[in-house]
Amino acid sequence: MSTDQIVSRRRFLASVSGAGVGLLVGVPGARAEEKDDEEVVTASEDLMREHGIIRRALLVYTEVARRARKAPKTVLLPSLGEAAKLFREFAEDYHERALEEAYIFPVVRKVQGRVAQLPDVLLAQHRRGREITDYVQGLASKRTLSPADAERLATSLDAFIRMYGPHAAFEDTEVFPAWKVALGGRAYAEMGEQFEEIEYKTFGRDGFDDALARIKRIEEAFGLADLAALTAPPPPR
Numbered sequence: 001m002s003t004d005q006i007v008s009r010r011r012f013l014a015s016v017s018g019a020g021v022g023l024l025v026g027v028p029g030a031r032a033e034e035k036d037d038e039e040v041v042t043a044s045e046d047l048m049r050e051h052g053i054i055r056r057a058l059l060v061y062t063e064v065a066r067r068a069r070k071a072p073k074t075v076l077l078p079s080l081g082e083a084a085k086l087f088r089e090f091a092e093d094y095h096e097r098a099l100e101e102a103y104i105f106p107v108v109r110k111v112q113g114r115v116a117q118l119p120d121v122l123l124a125q126h127r128r129g130r131e132i133t134d135y136v137q138g139l140a141s142k143r144t145l146s147p148a149d150a151e152r153l154a155t156s157l158d159a160f161i162r163m164y165g166p167h168a169a170f171e172d173t174e175v176f177p178a179w180k181v182a183l184g185g186r187a188y189a190e191m192g193e194q195f196e197e198i199e200y201k202t203f204g205r206d207g208f209d210d211a212l213a214r215i216k217r218i219e220e221a222f223g224l225a226d227l228a229a230l231t232a233p234p235p236p237r
């Protein structure tokens with residue numbers, strides 16, 4: 001059982017022994033009801049964790065854009081294709097379409113205040129993102145990248161990264177909190193369960209763990225697997 005699986009799944013936590021749960025949540029001897037609280041993955045936590053996978057895919061796209069400009073031959077087209085496929089299946093078809101567009105945007109559109117205007121913008125960005133994913137998948141299926149294609153790919157990925165970082169940040173900080181408040185405690189708690197069911201129905205297994213394993217493989221292919229290597233150098237003196 002990997003650490004990833006341990007930290008990520010409520011279902012797994014529910015299946016292990018009480019002593020194990022105490023260790024896992026760092027509260028040895030915790031009472032049963034306290035453990036139950038720790039086991040719950042709320043709807044917003046689910047969504048924000050999915051944004052984590054998406055941010056890691058954007059990191060891969062950042063590296064692809066850098067290589068496309070500097071040395072197009074070093075862009076690993078099959079691995080880029082895997083990244084775009086993950087983005088299509090996990091971010092676009094599942095996170096965006098099955099969760100945000102189906103359950104969150106319709107509720108947030110009806111709340112008071114400026115946040116109600118965000119779903120229209122976010123939906124337009126989902127659609128633009130899908131166009132870009134189509135384009136990236138088309139290029140990734142080629143055998144080589146021409147210099148002209150490499151430059152256009154870099155420009156398109158830069159724009160996508162610039163759009164999607166703020167997109168996810170606005171959702172995390174404004175849209176999901178407004179949705180949570182609008183739903184109220186019980187309905188919000190039930191959404192966590194419903195999202196879990198949709199995840200199973202969509203992927204036939206644990207979608208998050210699967211996506212995490214996939215992005216890790218892609219990061220390794222692009223030399224991005226070592227987080228420490230991304231630590232910034234000290235500033236100039």
Ligand SMILES: [Fe+2]
Nearest residue numbers: 096100122171
């Ligand atoms: Fe979104």
Ligand SMILES: [Fe+2]
Nearest residue numbers: 095100168171
């Ligand atoms: Fe999102």
